[in-house]
Amino acid sequence: MIHATRHPAASASPNGAVDAPVLMAVDHATKYYKTQTGAVHALEDLSLQIREGEFVCILGPSGCGKSTLLWAMSGLHDLTSGQVVLHGAPVTAPRPEIGMIFQDANLLPWRNLWQNIMFPFEIKKLDPKPFEPRIHQLLKEVGLAGFEKKMPRELSGGMQQRASIVRCLSYDPGVILMDEPFGALDAFTRDEMNLLIQRLWMDTGKTIIFVTHNVSEAIFLADQVVVLTPRPGRLAHIFPIDLPRPRTVEMTFEPDFIHLVREIKMTIETGRYAPLAKVGRAAAQG
Amino acid sequence: MASELRETIPTFGEQGGEETQEVSLTNWSALTNTGLSASWRDTGIIALVAVIIILAAEVAVRTLNIPSYILPAPSAIGKALFTRFPDLFWPHMQVTLIELLSGFAIGASIGLIFAAVITQFPLVEKIVTPYILLLVTTPMIALVPLLILVFGFTLTPRIIAVALASGPMVMINSATGFRRTDLARIALARSYGASTFQIFTKIRFPLALPMIIVGLMVGAIFGLLTAVGAEMVGGKNGLGNQLMFWSSMVKMENFYAIILLLALMGVTIYVIFYWIGKKWASWQA
Ligand SMILES: Nc1ncnc2c1ncn2[C@@H]1O[C@H](COP(=O)(O)OP(=O)(O)OP(=O)(O)O)[C@@H](O)[C@H]1O
Ligand SMILES: [Mg+2]
Numbered sequence: 001m002i003h004a005t006r007h008p009a010a011s012a013s014p015n016g017a018v019d020a021p022v023l024m025a026v027d028h029a030t031k032y033y034k035t036q037t038g039a040v041h042a043l044e045d046l047s048l049q050i051r052e053g054e055f056v057c058i059l060g061p062s063g064c065g066k067s068t069l070l071w072a073m074s075g076l077h078d079l080t081s082g083q084v085v086l087h088g089a090p091v092t093a094p095r096p097e098i099g100m101i102f103q104d105a106n107l108l109p110w111r112n113l114w115q116n117i118m119f120p121f122e123i124k125k126l127d128p129k130p131f132e133p134r135i136h137q138l139l140k141e142v143g144l145a146g147f148e149k150k151m152p153r154e155l156s157g158g159m160q161q162r163a164s165i166v167r168c169l170s171y172d173p174g175v176i177l178m179d180e181p182f183g184a185l186d187a188f189t190r191d192e193m194n195l196l197i198q199r200l201w202m203d204t205g206k207t208i209i210f211v212t213h214n215v216s217e218a219i220f221l222a223d224q225v226v227v228l229t230p231r232p233g234r235l236a237h238i239f240p241i242d243l244p245r246p247r248t249v250e251m252t253f254e255p256d257f258i259h260l261v262r263e264i265k266m267t268i269e270t271g272r273y274a275p276l277a278k279v280g281r282a283a284a285q286g
Numbered sequence: 287m288a289s290e291l292r293e294t295i296p297t298f299g300e301q302g303g304e305e306t307q308e309v310s311l312t313n314w315s316a317l318t319n320t321g322l323s324a325s326w327r328d329t330g331i332i333a334l335v336a337v338i339i340i341l342a343a344e345v346a347v348r349t350l351n352i353p354s355y356i357l358p359a360p361s362a363i364g365k366a367l368f369t370r371f372p373d374l375f376w377p378h379m380q381v382t383l384i385e386l387l388s389g390f391a392i393g394a395s396i397g398l399i400f401a402a403v404i405t406q407f408p409l410v411e412k413i414v415t416p417y418i419l420l421l422v423t424t425p426m427i428a429l430v431p432l433l434i435l436v437f438g439f440t441l442t443p444r445i446i447a448v449a450l451a452s453g454p455m456v457m458i459n460s461a462t463g464f465r466r467t468d469l470a471r472i473a474l475a476r477s478y479g480a481s482t483f484q485i486f487t488k489i490r491f492p493l494a495l496p497m498i499i500v501g502l503m504v505g506a507i508f509g510l511l512t513a514v515g516a517e518m519v520g521g522k523n524g525l526g527n528q529l530m531f532w533s534s535m536v537k538m539e540n541f542y543a544i545i546l547l548l549a550l551m552g553v554t555i556y557v558i559f560y561w562i563g564k565k566w567a568s569w570q571a
Binding site: 074076093094095096098099100102104106108109110119120122123124151153 | 470471473474475476477478479480484488489492493495566569570
């Protein structure tokens with residue numbers, strides 16, 4: 001246990017955030033990029049609500065505007081119209097309660113692991129002392145204890161990504177945005193990282209918004225899977241996922257899970273939701 | 287600058303290849319594998335080869351009767367160097383060192399600040415770069431007669447020449463470093479709320495540092511060349527002046543002793559920046 005703020009009842013129930021207050025809202029988000037060859041329409045009238053303590057996965061085909069959405073949520077860039085609201089106030093610049101984890105680990109190559117973790121503290125001019133026991137605990141949990149003096153190039157891709165997770169959690173942001181954090185990892189490392197993220201989330205009760213284009217990863221992690229249409233990204237459908245937690249890799253082979261994968265894949269292909277007959281279960285019963 | 291970054295989502299993992307070929311002049315990790323970090327056995331062999339070369343020169347000079355105004359025996363040069371260093375060479379070496387250090391300090395700081403500022407304004411950079419190139423390629427020794435006309439036979443014209451030789455070198459290399467923009471790392475810093483100044487000190491500067499160190503090294507060596515050249519053109523002291531003096535007196539063992547001192551200064555510059563590079567720039571090798 002790192003930070004047992006999560007409501008005991010909430011962590012016991014599979015979809016604990018259902019009656020939590022809305023923390024973040026995306027409100028009619030539209031984004032055009034200006035380019036030399038004309039405007040690129042990346043997002044169209046997308047609205048979305050995220051409750052406190054919820055794990056939301058944003059899923060969509062490549063180039064549909066997932067990063068665009070996440071960057072707007074983090075305050076790293078503006079929307080053309082619409083807004084992102086956090087704690088009731090519009091997000092217009094990076095906010096201290098938001099932590100971002102990027103697609104590649106994005107460690108600073110000239111700093112060792114420990115100095116990388118200290119980076120947010122330096123920028124925020126925060127005294128790291130009170131956070132240090134927690135950071136050491138986190139490093140131990142992700143299996144990086146003893147690697148503090150190593151330079152990024154001496155670490156494997158998975159280790160770098162774990163380091164970037166520790167860096168993000170170190171200063172205890174309430175909301176964590178992750179942009180395809182495990183896209184570059186192999187399937188085994190990815191499973192391992194997903195288990196780790198689930199555990200950290202269950203222990204800390206943070207709100208996590210996780211972008212991916214991997215359907216089973218999204219189902220495995222999420223309370224809600226938000227599926228976007230191809231560019232310009234619109235909302236295709238929101239799938240509530242009520243599989244029990246903690247979820248295991250074995251669960252991804254079960255009929256319910258596979259049924260969800262099929263439904264979501266169909267939704268991505270057609271751009272809208274249509275319920276599918278549960279062939280998996282019928283076959284198992286017959 | 288900040289507004290242009292806001293619109294661009296960086297592509298990740300593409301910097302690798304380009305970075306390594308950018309710093310080709312000084313590859314810190316390649317250097318690690320050469321002479322300086324050799325084992326004791328290797329060091330012994332290297333020293334042995336040097337001794338053999340010197341002995342061979344000594345024998346050749348003696349047996350082939352090479353006139354001492356072309357190449358004195360190594361032993362004579364060594365003797366001149368060690369016995370006359372305090373009274374004949376050290377005072378002049380001090381002069382050269384003062385010119386080099388003050389000229390380099392002035393030139394390098396101006397070059398560095400100039401590079402940092404100018405790379406923030408692409409248009410200004412485009413306008414200024416041809417003139418900087420002109421300064422880099424023009425041998426600054428050529429200006430010394432003019433500078434002497436203005437400042438007389440003092441240290442000032444030589445210090446200015448050293449600054450003019452090293453500054454543009456530092457500037458052009460540092461600018462290459464500051465021009466690197468790592469959008470992913472800048473976005474990371476911005477996600478923590480970094481100011482433009484913090485992005486400069488925490489991201490842009492460390493990113494530029496390997497190129498800055500290369501620039502400082504090359505600039506210092508250019509400075510040494512220019513200092514000696516300027517002393518040869520006009521001056522009453524300094525090692526360059528002494529080279530002219532001893533060769534006119536046909537006292538070649540003193541002449542060669544000074545050459546050795548200059549070589550030693552050059553190598554020292556190299557070694558200093560090599561260690562700085564190893565400490566601060568080895569991350570990208
Ligand atoms: N800075 C930019 N300038 C112009 N167009 C852009 C810019 N960034 C993204 N786009 C375009 O906007 C669209 C959405 O991009 P975005 O990066 O949000 O997609 P994505 O869903 O994250 O894709 P991926 O899964 O490949 O990361 C794409 O068509 C992309 O080409
Ligand atoms: Mg993306």
